[in-house]
Amino acid sequence: MKKGPPFLLAVLFFTAACATTRTATAPDPPVPPEPPRESPAANLAAGGTFSLFPELKSNAVNIATAPLRWEGSDWAKFGLGVAAVGGVVLLDKDFRRVVDRNSSGPLNDVARAVGPFGAEYSFGALGAFYLAGRFLKDDRARAVAEDGLVSSVLAAGVITPILKLAVGRRRPSQTESTFARGGGSSFPSGHATQAFAVASVIASHYESPWIQAAAYGLAGLVGLSRMEQGAHYASDVLAGALIGISVGKAVVRFHESERLRIAVMPSVSHRSFALGFSIQ
Secondary structure, eight states, X not given: OOOOHHHHHHHHHHHHHHHHHHHHSOOOOOOOOOOOOOOHHHHHHTTOOOOHHHHHHHHHHHHHTGGGGOOHHHHHHHHHHHHHHHHHHHTHHHHHHHHHHTOOHHHHHHHHHHGGGGTXXXXXXXXHHHHHHHHTTOHHHHHHHHHHHXXXXXXXXXXXXXXXXXXXXXXXXXXXXXXXXXXXOOSSXXXXXXXXXXXXXXXXXXXXXXXXXXXXXXXXXXXXXXXXXXXXXXXXXXXXXXXXXXXXXXXXXXXXXXXXXXXXXXXXXXXXXXXXXXXX
């Protein structure tokens, strides 16, 4: 049977009556949004506490699986780094002669003064950043302390010792041959790894060319001091520097993605639908 205008009028009248009845009742309560997931980095940026072990676990997984996400340019950088270290290995004896020829009392004093910045002094610097961030409410300084600590533990405390054990290269003070292996711990330099990990974190957070030059310059002096003291070859220092920089920058990028994570919070009622955004 054909439905004519009377049927359409009846439908419209029924719809209007339902709408009138609907508006007379209390509106539906909005759907509560699901709370955004807290991350350790976001918690620290908001003034919370810092838990080292969860940070180490998440960063270690991110760094270990990074090659699975690499593109062509990333593999090219990796290959260039390996080639650079391999090339310097062939020149280690020449670099060693240059360092020995220019060794002097003042250079020894400088080496002894800057060497600890690849060890205990670096943690003192990170502690200073943490205190400045906490008591001066400086989020960037606190981020340097967090990223620097995680980078130091992963780069100088995990990756470098594993490579030392696997390679077993003997130190310059132990042998005349730059290729002697077995029972050594020369490659790569742990002091250089530590110094450049902290330097790369500082340079990543502070855009000032002076701060970046000072951070990397001091790290470079740490590497030179290890060569002057007969503890490492030039290739050891270069490999440690590349490890420290790579891990430091990776940790900073990972934490920045956590700190700047955007949480979407929907709000729905019978009359409206809205989206709220929260940047952590």
